[in-house]
Amino acid sequence: MTEFLQQLINGLAFGSILALIALGYTMVYGILRFINFAHGDIFMLGAFAGFYLAPKTATVFPLPSIAGAIVVLFLSMLICAALGVVIERLAYRPLRKRPKLTVLITAIGVSLFLEYAGQFFFGAAPKKFPDILPVLPITKIGGLSLNSNQLIVLAVTLILLVALRFIVMKTKIGTAMRAVSFNPEAAALMGVNTDVVISFTFALGSALAAAAGILWAINYPSIDPLMGILPGLKAFVAAVLGGIGNLPGAALGGIIIGVTETLVSGYISSTYRDAIAFAVLILILLVRPSGLLGKKEIEKV
Amino acid sequence: MNTLRTSIILAAALATAGLLSGCNQSSSSSSAGSDCVKIGEFASLTGSEATFGQSSHRGTQLAIDELNAGGGLLGKKIQLITEDNQSQAGQSATVVRKLISSDHVVAMLGEVASSRSLEAAPICQQNKIPMISPSSTNPKVTETGEYIFRVCFIDPFQGTVMANFAHKTLKLQNVAVLKDVKSDYSLGLAKFFKEGVLANGGKIIAEENYSGGDKDFNAQLTAIKAANPDGIFVPGYYTEVGLIALQAKQLGITVPIFGGDGWESSSLVPIGGAALEGDYFSTHFSPQDTAPAVQSFVKSYQAKFNETPDAMAALGYDSAMMLADAIKKTGSTDCTKIRDALAAETDFAGVTGNITMDANRNASKPAVILEIKNGAFQYVETVAP
Numbered sequence: 001m002t003e004f005l006q007q008l009i010n011g012l013a014f015g016s017i018l019a020l021i022a023l024g025y026t027m028v029y030g031i032l033r034f035i036n037f038a039h040g041d042i043f044m045l046g047a048f049a050g051f052y053l054a055p056k057t058a059t060v061f062p063l064p065s066i067a068g069a070i071v072v073l074f075l076s077m078l079i080c081a082a083l084g085v086v087i088e089r090l091a092y093r094p095l096r097k098r099p100k101l102t103v104l105i106t107a108i109g110v111s112l113f114l115e116y117a118g119q120f121f122f123g124a125a126p127k128k129f130p131d132i133l134p135v136l137p138i139t140k141i142g143g144l145s146l147n148s149n150q151l152i153v154l155a156v157t158l159i160l161l162v163a164l165r166f167i168v169m170k171t172k173i174g175t176a177m178r179a180v181s182f183n184p185e186a187a188a189l190m191g192v193n194t195d196v197v198i199s200f201t202f203a204l205g206s207a208l209a210a211a212a213g214i215l216w217a218i219n220y221p222s223i224d225p226l227m228g229i230l231p232g233l234k235a236f237v238a239a240v241l242g243g244i245g246n247l248p249g250a251a252l253g254g255i256i257i258g259v260t261e262t263l264v265s266g267y268i269s270s271t272y273r274d275a276i277a278f279a280v281l282i283l284i285l286l287v288r289p290s291g292l293l294g295k296k297e298i299e300k301v
Numbered sequence: 302m303n304t305l306r307t308s309i310i311l312a313a314a315l316a317t318a319g320l321l322s323g324c325n326q327s328s329s330s331s332s333a334g335s336d337c338v339k340i341g342e343f344a345s346l347t348g349s350e351a352t353f354g355q356s357s358h359r360g361t362q363l364a365i366d367e368l369n370a371g372g373g374l375l376g377k378k379i380q381l382i383t384e385d386n387q388s389q390a391g392q393s394a395t396v397v398r399k400l401i402s403s404d405h406v407v408a409m410l411g412e413v414a415s416s417r418s419l420e421a422a423p424i425c426q427q428n429k430i431p432m433i434s435p436s437s438t439n440p441k442v443t444e445t446g447e448y449i450f451r452v453c454f455i456d457p458f459q460g461t462v463m464a465n466f467a468h469k470t471l472k473l474q475n476v477a478v479l480k481d482v483k484s485d486y487s488l489g490l491a492k493f494f495k496e497g498v499l500a501n502g503g504k505i506i507a508e509e510n511y512s513g514g515d516k517d518f519n520a521q522l523t524a525i526k527a528a529n530p531d532g533i534f535v536p537g538y539y540t541e542v543g544l545i546a547l548q549a550k551q552l553g554i555t556v557p558i559f560g561g562d563g564w565e566s567s568s569l570v571p572i573g574g575a576a577l578e579g580d581y582f583s584t585h586f587s588p589q590d591t592a593p594a595v596q597s598f599v600k601s602y603q604a605k606f607n608e609t610p611d612a613m614a615a616l617g618y619d620s621a622m623m624l625a626d627a628i629k630k631t632g633s634t635d636c637t638k639i640r641d642a643l644a645a646e647t648d649f650a651g652v653t654g655n656i657t658m659d660a661n662r663n664a665s666k667p668a669v670i671l672e673i674k675n676g677a678f679q680y681v682e683t684v685a686p
Contacts, residue, residue, distance in 0.1 A: 006552075042666055124347040125351045126540055144554040145552045147552070222516065261520075262519065262520040263520070266523055270509065270511050270512065271482050271512075271519060
């Protein structure tokens with residue numbers, strides 16, 4: 001039982017990072033109906049932004065400290081948000097009126113560009129991510145080892161999810177986002193500036209990916225320019241699983257994939273981990289083709 | 302039908318070999334080829350195992366530079382042609398074909414990782430180009446054929462050494478194994494370690510897997526912790542080992558973790574940090590060895606690259622030096638003769654110990670065990686074959 005609970009915590013921590021990345025995929029899909037395959041690499045850039053910001057931050061806020069960690073997290077979210085906007089402006093906006101396939105291939109191109117530019121500028125060898133958070137002694141509750149980093153991942157994810165929910169549901173720009181996602185032409189006719197909304201969506205999604213990158217690097221402090229590929233892919237699966245275009249669905253999908261993978265590696269065999277996670281995806285899509293929380297798409301003729 | 306097809310394939314292979322082997326036809330190749338001895342090297346200079354590849358390459362480069370400073374080979378300069386395989390599967394085959402067919406090298410040096418040496422070995426064998434792997438320890442590498450050699454010991458030996466060390470020095474009874482299912486090296490080492498532990502009367506009480514490139518090992522480590530072992534054997538690469546040690550400590554696992562030469566890298570301690578203290582690994586070489594040959598190698602390596610050589614650098618150095626020794630003895634760049642001279646190497650004095658080629662073209666030589674202490678690798682003991 002203790003072992004099961006421990007595995008569950010491991011899975012939740014891993015899954016909530018995937019959930020943060022999955023939100024970016026699903027938001028962009030919701031608005032533009034295309035998969036931004038470069039999203040996993042924004043996650044990688046988030047971790048590297050933290051890597052280079054940490055020594056600079058340490059001159060003002062000595063690291064490791066909670067205040068310093070928040071500054072690093074916030075700044076790299078800001079940098080990645082700006083980067084997301086720039087990528088959208090340069091690579092995707094010129095193709096707005098082109099077939100979706102063109103944009104999709106461009107996204108793959110942007111992804112490869114970021115990965116190899118990363119290898120060129122950061123070097124290919126894995127780097128040690130600095131300790132930006134004080135590591136608290138391991139708390140033991142009835143045989144459970146609670147590690148402060150895992151708890152922080154859960155807490156930060158929860159805070160960001162609530163903040164995102166607030167932005168999307170309660171603010172003016174959030175309402176505009178939902179309007180564009182519902183019908184871009186009608187929203188434009190109603191006076192919504194779709195370009196601003198799309199830029200904002202990219203900024204929001206990229207900031208969440210950067211947060212995921214920092215949380216990931218705190219837990220697994222070895223970062224390299226290709227680190228975004230696998231988590232990006234898994235988060236994409238999570239977004240599809242939860243129903244792409246649906247925000248709570250993406251978070252739920254991330255948690256499901258994370259917990260399934262951890263339980264499979266813990267109890268069956270890590271060799272079949274990915275296979276079983278993808279089998280779960282196929283099973284769910286067989287029963288609910290538009291994902292767990294996805295709405296049925298009505299094909300307009 | 303089957304024999305017909307086999308013979309067609311064979312004929313095609315022979316024709317290709319004839320076309321590609323620049324070795325025996327060095328006179329017919331470009332004029333630049335005649336005033337230097339060309340040696341090919343394929344290495345993981347970038348990508349996931351880059352620090353290994355870089356070290357090995359520096360050792361090789363140092364050997365070639367020293368040889369050239371001493372007048373080269375057979376009155377000619379040696380030209381080392383290095384190709385990067387980016388630590389990626391499939392790339393080694395491509396770059397090795399290029400080295401053989403367009404650069405006309407007389408011999409091949411490489412690689413660190415067994416899986417990538419296994420890719421290149423059949424191509425060298427087919428083209429009858431002698432290949433020396435500096436540090437691929439999986440037995441299958443030299444089983445490819447009579448043109449494939451290595452200057453390091455093999456997994457059965459290393460696995461047995463660690464099993465004996467766990468039994469005799471660390472006095473462990475119940476051991477857990479956490480291996481990388483994606484790597485031939487890790488699987489081989491785990492297999493021979495398990496056999497050694499069982500032969501010593503110990504028990505393997507948990508066996509878990511991961512895939513190279515993974516970052517989260519909490520699931521496997523939680524399962525291992527539940528089995529309550531005396532020690533954990535992790536025959537993986539440094540890229541994962543640091544994170545494994547870190548997550549093990551975070552889960553409250555305090556037993557020693559130990560592994561093989563895949564651990565040795567200057568990137569290991571920066572990632573694993575204090576979590577690695579008191580852990581052990583077996584390797585080929587220790588710069589703390591007081592033998593004069595070792596100390597002079599360490600000195601010239603430090604002078605050239607401004608860092609202390611690791612085992613990969615020492616093996617890269619030995620692979621080039623042993624090849625040069627064989628070419629010197631042969632007195633020509635004839636591939637078959639170089640191969641015969643390599644096969645006959647006995648007690649070649651390398652910086653990683655005296656190397657003797659056995660009947661299977663594997664090096665028979667000692668291993669050293671190092672402990673991670675205060676963030677540095679400390680020499681513990683040498684184990685003879």
